[in-house]
């Protein structure tokens with residue numbers, strides 16, 4: 512964590528929680544973290560919630576008077592038109608979203624999101640003033656083979672032009688080793704820091720020194736209240752992308768407190 516960048520905890524609810532669960536979640540969050548509600552200045556870290564697409568409007572209404580940011584887990588590769596089932600970046604922006612998660616390994620692995628589609632999603636997001644959170648990360652075989660760094664650099668290189676455009680606003684990259692997502696097996700904080708430093712170095716060399724300095728780098732993979740501070744205290748890690756543990760508002764509150772405690 513570096514005091515020049517605004518730290519961020521991002522909750523990725525994936526395909527979980529129903530209407531009533533979300534109402535209860537927001538009530539509990541309000542009771543646990545009153546500083547995120549009301550008119551005082553927004554506290555740190557920033558909190559971003561990415562619910563399923565169909566509940567973005569509900570979340571926006573429940574958190575209208577709060578400092579909590581909202582994001583989408585997906586935007587279409589297409590601007591609009593005859594694309595049954597798709598939701599465009601313009602629609603997501605219209606719902607008041609600030610961010611969109613792009614390139615998550617579940618979408619790469621289960622829904623054929625290749626580099627070209629990821630690139631188009633980033634472009635769509637940027638055209639509609641959404642900040643993309645680009646997820647990168649290696650599988651277990653690559654990590655064991657010792658080429659995790661090269662693998663992640665190649666993922667970044669495949670998105671060079673969209674990342675150059677994104678850097679004019681703010682680059683947000685989540686390092687999420689695939690073997691750590693939803694497995695309970697989190698990466699060692701030193702390894703996550705090493706990868707974050709490599710990502711920052713890549714941005715500095717390939718985009719600009721200013722973009723490298725300003726980029727917000729998140730770690731994701733089995734983050735929970737008991738381990739979040741290990742990541743947050745690393746110099747190049749500015750926050751976390753959290754799946755499973757973000758589904759419980761009390762755990763989310765504990766993680767926010769833990770991060771606020773080391774700022």
Ligand code: PEP
Nearest residue numbers: 692693731732733754755
């Ligand atoms: C994720 O889905 O981005 C993630 C990191 O999940 P989990 O925290 O459950 O490992």
